[in-house]
Amino acid sequence: MSWQLALTIYGIVLLACLSGGVGIGTSIGLVGILGITLVAGTDLWLSLGDIVWNTTNNFTLVSIPLFVLMGEIILRSGIAGRFYSGVAILLRWLPGGLAQTNIFGCAVFSAISGSSVATAMTVGSVAIPEMRKRGYDDKLTLGTLTGGGCLGILIPPSIPLIVYASMTQVSLLDLFMAGVIPGVTLAAIFMIYVGIRVAITPALAPRIDVKPTPKQLLRASLDSLPVIGLIAAIIGSMYFGIVTPTEAAALGCLFALILACAYRELTKGRLKQALVNAAITSGVVMFITVNAQILNFAVVTSGIGEGLASSLVDLGLSPFMFFLLLLFVYLVVGMFIDGLSIMLLTVPLLYSSFMTMGFDGVWTGIIIVVFIELGALTPPMGLNLFAVQSIASDASLGKVAMASMPFALMIVLFAFLMYFFPEIALWLPSAMKGA
Numbered sequence: 001m002s003w004q005l006a007l008t009i010y011g012i013v014l015l016a017c018l019s020g021g022v023g024i025g026t027s028i029g030l031v032g033i034l035g036i037t038l039v040a041g042t043d044l045w046l047s048l049g050d051i052v053w054n055t056t057n058n059f060t061l062v063s064i065p066l067f068v069l070m071g072e073i074i075l076r077s078g079i080a081g082r083f084y085s086g087v088a089i090l091l092r093w094l095p096g097g098l099a100q101t102n103i104f105g106c107a108v109f110s111a112i113s114g115s116s117v118a119t120a121m122t123v124g125s126v127a128i129p130e131m132r133k134r135g136y137d138d139k140l141t142l143g144t145l146t147g148g149g150c151l152g153i154l155i156p157p158s159i160p161l162i163v164y165a166s167m168t169q170v171s172l173l174d175l176f177m178a179g180v181i182p183g184v185t186l187a188a189i190f191m192i193y194v195g196i197r198v199a200i201t202p203a204l205a206p207r208i209d210v211k212p213t214p215k216q217l218l219r220a221s222l223d224s225l226p227v228i229g230l231i232a233a234i235i236g237s238m239y240f241g242i243v244t245p246t247e248a249a250a251l252g253c254l255f256a257l258i259l260a261c262a263y264r265e266l267t268k269g270r271l272k273q274a275l276v277n278a279a280i281t282s283g284v285v286m287f288i289t290v291n292a293q294i295l296n297f298a299v300v301t302s303g304i305g306e307g308l309a310s311s312l313v314d315l316g317l318s319p320f321m322f323f324l325l326l327l328f329v330y331l332v333v334g335m336f337i338d339g340l341s342i343m344l345l346t347v348p349l350l351y352s353s354f355m356t357m358g359f360d361g362v363w364t365g366i367i368i369v370v371f372i373e374l375g376a377l378t379p380p381m382g383l384n385l386f387a388v389q390s391i392a393s394d395a396s397l398g399k400v401a402m403a404s405m406p407f408a409l410m411i412v413l414f415a416f417l418m419y420f421f422p423e424i425a426l427w428l429p430s431a432m433k434g435a
Helices: 003-019 024-040 043-056 060-076 079-090 098-113 116-133 138-149 159-168 172-200 214-239 245-263 268-302 304-315 319-334 339-356 361-375 383-391 397-420 423-434
Strands: none
Touching: 003 024, 003 268, 003 304, 024 043, 024 268, 024 339, 043 268, 060 079, 060 098, 060 159, 060 245, 060 268, 079 098, 079 116, 079 214, 079 245, 098 116, 098 138, 098 172, 098 214, 116 138, 116 383, 138 172, 138 383, 138 397, 159 172, 159 268, 159 339, 159 361, 172 214, 172 245, 172 361, 172 397, 172 423, 214 245, 268 339, 304 339, 319 339, 319 361, 319 397, 339 361, 361 397, 361 423, 383 397, 397 423
């Protein structure tokens, strides 16, 4: 069977499953098993046990439940609320005030929790009522929440990058370091945009002339610095080679527990809920990842990856044209499927093509995450749009989408910037190895 026919069958079966309401993880697994069967009958079924065993015993993937648990502890122990309040005071002097706080706070929260949707809902539930009460325009409020929420999957720790590393065998430490500068840069671009827009249209945000007192500034610093210190400790310990990424996850959990105990707001009930949510989230991620590895095996055995890469070479596509094609593909797919599922579904098919086109494996992981961020903001199924709209129930999904459009456009422009200047992602890993 040719790889073209195999790819067609895979695509038809996958679309049929998804259209019929089958979960993405189950759909991917069924397509993978079907592909293996078409290639070699039942002879390769024995390999399924090895795939499940090797995936679930992957040391890199152990970091996922630990990072998820760290995020749950921070979100449920009162640390998150204190952090947002502190940052709001510290950033009050910037044009846009609370809108700037949304972007900065969402970037940090989503980096910790690993979920842009959970971050947008957590920060939005606090920010939307407060910003409306103070006279902020929804065009600014809703956009900063949806746009800011997607930033954290670039800034380590990042669950999509962990999954990408497990599928491609690219160094997770290199990926984490490569995500720092792009994540911070994109957050800075968002904040600069908010400042310029508020300067042009002052009616979008009220002007605050009251300066915080030294006591308020001290309190705000004490509330915000522990979370920033936690992120810095995780990234710094990996950068200087003190811990591996998986060990950094355990270290982050320990620091989060210490902070929670210091604030004395993590009750037994909240801790139990954090553990339950972490177990559920980790189970879902692992289930989808195992099925994605089955699909990956099917793609390799059927020759789809190699055939697709060779066809792109034969077409004479330049790396830039291939980049444009991928931008369009991820934009369309991101309208209907969540980010992690996009990663697991597309990487087995396209990774060989990226390598054939001469792209760096680390850079490829970062640019795919940037594309996934874009998908979270695009209607009709952008998950961040639904998350924020569920909080601002009186705002239509169209209104939320329009407020998010400038941030989606900035992500597209940033993707082009990443293409022409790959050092944005690759400089820090290189500097770390040269240190």
